[in-house]
Amino acid sequence: MMSWNGKKERRHLRSGRQVTLPFLKSVEIAVKSIRARFFRSFITLLSLVLAISFYSYVSVNTILLQGILLSDDFPGVERLVQEGDGALDPANDPKQRWILFLSLLVCVVGIVNTQLMAVTERFREIGTMKCLGALDRFILRLFLIEATIQGVIGAAAGALLGTLVSLLWSVARFGSHLFMVISWPDIALSMVWAMGLGCLLSVIGVLYPALVAARMQPVEAMRGRE
Amino acid sequence: MEGTSRIVRVVEVKKDFPMGKGVIRVLKGIDLSILAGEYISIMGPSGSGKSTLFNMIGGLDKPSSGAVYIDEVDIAQLDAYELAWLRCRKIGYIFQTFNIIQVMTALENVTLPMVFAGVSPMDATKKGMELLDMVGLKERFNHKPSELSGGQQQRVAVARALANDPSIILADEPTGNLDVTTGGEIIDLLKMLSIEKRVTVISATHDFKMLNVSDRVVWVEDGRIDRIENRDELSISMGEIGER
Numbered sequence: 282m283m284s285w286n287g288k289k290e291r292r293h294l295r296s297g298r299q300v301t302l303p304f305l306k307s308v309e310i311a312v313k314s315i316r317a318r319f320f321r322s323f324i325t326l327l328s329l330v331l332a333i334s335f336y337s338y339v340s341v342n343t344i345l346l347q348g349i350l351l352s353d354d355f356p357g358v359e360r361l362v363q364e365g366d367g368a369l370d371p372a373n374d375p376k377q378r379w380i381l382f383l384s385l386l387v388c389v390v391g392i393v394n395t396q397l398m399a400v401t402e403r404f405r406e407i408g409t410m411k412c413l414g415a416l417d418r419f420i421l422r423l424f425l426i427e428a429t430i431q432g433v434i435g436a437a438a439g440a441l442l443g444t445l446v447s448l449l450w451s452v453a454r455f456g457s458h459l460f461m462v463i464s465w466p467d468i469a470l471s472m473v474w475a476m477g478l479g480c481l482l483s484v485i486g487v488l489y490p491a492l493v494a495a496r497m498q499p500v501e502a503m504r505g506r507e
Numbered sequence: 508m509e510g511t512s513r514i515v516r517v518v519e520v521k522k523d524f525p526m527g528k529g530v531i532r533v534l535k536g537i538d539l540s541i542l543a544g545e546y547i548s549i550m551g552p553s554g555s556g557k558s559t560l561f562n563m564i565g566g567l568d569k570p571s572s573g574a575v576y577i578d579e580v581d582i583a584q585l586d587a588y589e590l591a592w593l594r595c596r597k598i599g600y601i602f603q604t605f606n607i608i609q610v611m612t613a614l615e616n617v618t619l620p621m622v623f624a625g626v627s628p629m630d631a632t633k634k635g636m637e638l639l640d641m642v643g644l645k646e647r648f649n650h651k652p653s654e655l656s657g658g659q660q661q662r663v664a665v666a667r668a669l670a671n672d673p674s675i676i677l678a679d680e681p682t683g684n685l686d687v688t689t690g691g692e693i694i695d696l697l698k699m700l701s702i703e704k705r706v707t708v709i710s711a712t713h714d715f716k717m718l719n720v721s722d723r724v725v726w727v728e729d730g731r732i733d734r735i736e737n738r739d740e741l742s743i744s745m746g747e748i749g750e751r
């Protein structure tokens with residue numbers, strides 16, 4: 282049997298006394314957790330999908346309108362100019378930006394709320410993992426990976442939805458002539474941005490709940506809710 | 508048991524919990540030495556402080572005063588990494604409520620401590636299957652906890668506790684949520700381990716069937732050790748219980 286007496290020896294042996302959780306294994310566990318809690322994940326995702334789709338909607342609208350303005354011979358241009366600044370560049374319209382900001386904020390608050398509940402439900406699991414040798418940062422990492430995956434999925438759905446709605450609405454408004462002036466690379470780029478933003482919001486939303494969970498002592502985590 | 512080392516030493520351990528404005532004194536000074544390879548039962552009525560003592564010995568909670576030594580190392584002195592290492596490699600925990608991770612299969616539950624210990628996936632799977640075979644659940648390796656009975660879940664927990672060949676198995680009311688037969692099977696399993704694998708088994712319980720297999724029984728009453736009995740002395744109190 283290994284003896285582990287003495288400070289010196291302990292320090293010496295510390296490298297051999299590591300506990301680890303390989304990154305791929307964390308991803309595997311995170312995916313399992315998401316799949317096992319599909320409904321909860323779905324609710325967490327929903328607010329994200331809505332907020333990101335609104336964001337995408339606004340930014341794609343802007344791209345489309347700019348495309349229209351830049352082409353001289355587009356039939357709807359006069360009407361747009363009449364409607365004024367806000368219609369020309371929705372992303373820079375203060376009212377529009379304020380609504381956008383609020384919707385993203387509500388989204389983060391919603392995520393924090395559902396994640397806090399989700400973490401509470403998982404106290405026992407977290408405590409058990411700690412008893413098996415998990416470090417605080419393993420727990421933190423699991424939650425962050427879960428949030429990132431959820432962020433990618435939710436934001437992708439949101440970006441698609443927002444872009445689609447914006448395209449349909451604009452086509453209804455200006456006619457299929459619109460497709461001639463659309464800058465597809467810009468739209469693709471805006472979707473990438475939307476997905477990045479979605480991941481960020483998702484991770485921000487889980488940060489506090491995950492920290493609470495990770496710092497918990499095993500006994501605290503396993504006591505209480507039976 | 509001469510020549511065997513003291514694997515656990517509990518010295519003057521007291522534990523208070525804050526309660527409103529005051530404190531509730533749960534452990535009122537516990538002294539206990541446990542030898543490597545022993546099968547120890549901590550017996551006592553509900554609320555006497557068994558689980559609290561269990562948490563102290565397992566490094567899951569810190570005493571208010573006093574110290575717990577494992578292999579003569581004061582575990583209060585360990586940093587977070589060393590403590591995690593201790594929980595991962597040195598001690599296997601078994602709980603009344605099984606605490607199998609719900610989203611993982613039986614095999615994944617058993618291999619998780621080996622993942623933390625840095626064992627390669629292939630070796631972990633091999634060892635995990637051996638352990639599941641040992642507890643009689645080889646065919647069920649791919650089952651989720653929800654598809655297993657209480658007794659089967661507790662078997663998975665036993666297999667998981669053994670994953671990294673710990674020198675100590677700590678079991679808090681391992682039979683508390685099981686019927687008599689299944690509980691008996693878990694007790695037999697623990698006894699078999701203590702004999703074959705030479706692990707030290709420390710189990711908090713008020714299941715009198717534990718008495719038959721214990722080398723020593725520590726009777727706890729109201730946060731103190733009432734008495735410690737060796738196996739040969741046990742027949743007397745067993746008789747008493749039989750009469751009741």
Ligand SMILES: Nc1ncnc2c1ncn2[C@@H]1O[C@H](COP(=O)(O)OP(=O)(O)O)[C@@H](O)[C@H]1O
Nearest residue numbers: 524531533551552553554555556557558559560
């Ligand atoms: N975290 C805690 N806070 C307050 N009181 C506690 C806490 N944990 C245990 N106790 C109290 O300590 C006493 C002993 O509890 P416990 O160790 O669980 O007993 P046992 O396992 O022997 O049934 C009980 O009265 C319980 O209410």
Ligand SMILES: [Mg+2]
Nearest residue numbers: 557558679680
């Ligand atoms: Mg108890």
